[in-house]
Amino acid sequence: MSLPPRDGRSSLYAADVALSATQLAAEKRCFLSKFKLGGPLADNWLSVACWDAMTSASRRAHLYRLGLTQSERDGVREGWAIKLRDLADRYVGDVPEATAQARFEGDLIVLRSYMNEHYAVFFRSTQENGYGPGFRIAHAQKSLSLLLKHYWCNGIMGEPPCCPVDRRILRIAKAGQANEVWTNLDDLDDYRAKLALLRRAAAASLLAPISLAEWELEAFN
Numbered sequence: 001m002s003l004p005p006r007d008g009r010s011s012l013y014a015a016d017v018a019l020s021a022t023q024l025a026a027e028k029r030c031f032l033s034k035f036k037l038g039g040p041l042a043d044n045w046l047s048v049a050c051w052d053a054m055t056s057a058s059r060r061a062h063l064y065r066l067g068l069t070q071s072e073r074d075g076v077r078e079g080w081a082i083k084l085r086d087l088a089d090r091y092v093g094d095v096p097e098a099t100a101q102a103r104f105e106g107d108l109i110v111l112r113s114y115m116n117e118h119y120a121v122f123f124r125s126t127q128e129n130g131y132g133p134g135f136r137i138a139h140a141q142k143s144l145s146l147l148l149k150h151y152w153c154n155g156i157m158g159e160p161p162c163c164p165v166d167r168r169i170l171r172i173a174k175a176g177q178a179n180e181v182w183t184n185l186d187d188l189d190d191y192r193a194k195l196a197l198l199r200r201a202a203a204a205s206l207l208a209p210i211s212l213a214e215w216e217l218e219a220f221n
Contacts, residue, residue, distance in 0.1 A: 018210040019218065027214075028153040030221045040154045049150030050081040056166070057143035061183040062131040065124050076119045080143070083114050088147045092157045100161035105188055108140040115139070136186035141165055152213065163216035165194045172219045173201035 019027065029039060035048045042048075054077050058064070064073060087107045095103065115135035116123070123134045141164070148160040163169070170180045175197045185191050195212075202208065202215035210218075 018207060019214050024214065024217075027217050027221055031149070031153050031217060045150070045154050046085075049147055049154070050084060052150065053084060053143040053147040054080055056146055056164075057139045061138060061142075062128065063123055063135065063139055065122060068122055072122055076122050079118055080115060083111060084143055084147050087111060087144060088151055088157075091148060091151065091160070095158070095161075104144070104161045105191075107144060108137055108188070108191075111135075111140040111144060112137060131184050132186045136184075137188065137191050138183050138185040141185065141191055142182070149213070149217070153217075159211060160213045162195060163198065163213050165191065165198065169198060169216055169220055170194065173198050175201075 032039065032042075032045075035052065037045055037048060064076075087110065090103075090107075091100075112135055120134055124131070125133050127133060145160065145162060145164040148157070149164060151157045152160050165182050165185075167180050167182060170182065175194070179194065179197060182194060185194070198216065199212055202210055202212050205215060205219075207215060207218065
């Protein structure tokens with residue numbers, strides 16, 4: 001999304017600060033419009049948010065075993081959505097910035113463990129083509145971070161501690177072809193390395209200084 005210079009200044013000096021409140025609101029509306037939502041807190045926003053979080057995390061991400069019926073898949077998604085909302089709701093309110101990322105990483109482990117404990121029979125059970133079995137950090141980080149992004153854009157919570165990690169944003173960050181794959185992530189150190197690439201891109205952007213969540217929102221739009 002192309003935005004006008006901040007505070008009416010020329011683009012040469014507009015990069016001195018992050019997004020203004022007006023620009024940030026515009027970026028959030030742009031994100032929500034991708035889902036045909038007229039604005040924050042539309043009637044079906046939460047169901048749309050959960051659908052997007054789970055679909056984006058599982059599409060082409062080598063999660064489900066072959067031959068799964070739609071009914072079985074729907075059962076997995078029902079439990080997944082309930083757990084996602086339970087975790088995301090804990091970010092509503094005051095969450096100390098110093099602990100937010102640590103909490104998020106802990107929640108990734110919680111979500112991965114929960115999904116594998118309850119639904120492992122529906123997931124791939126063997127390593128294939130470099131992808132580990134079961135529900136991985138890849139699926140956890142994408143689904144939870146994307147739901148938090150929806151919460152943020154709908155005004156339910158403050159800024160998320162990080163952003164979704166996926167191929168498109170890694171390409172925007174010029175991470176390099178070898179670093180663009182995210183669907184095989186199942187280690188926190190590897191996940192942190194991807195986030196570090198995004199943080200460097202945010203720090204080098206024309207909008208710097210800017211938070212990772214704001215940078216991803218603007219760049220992805």
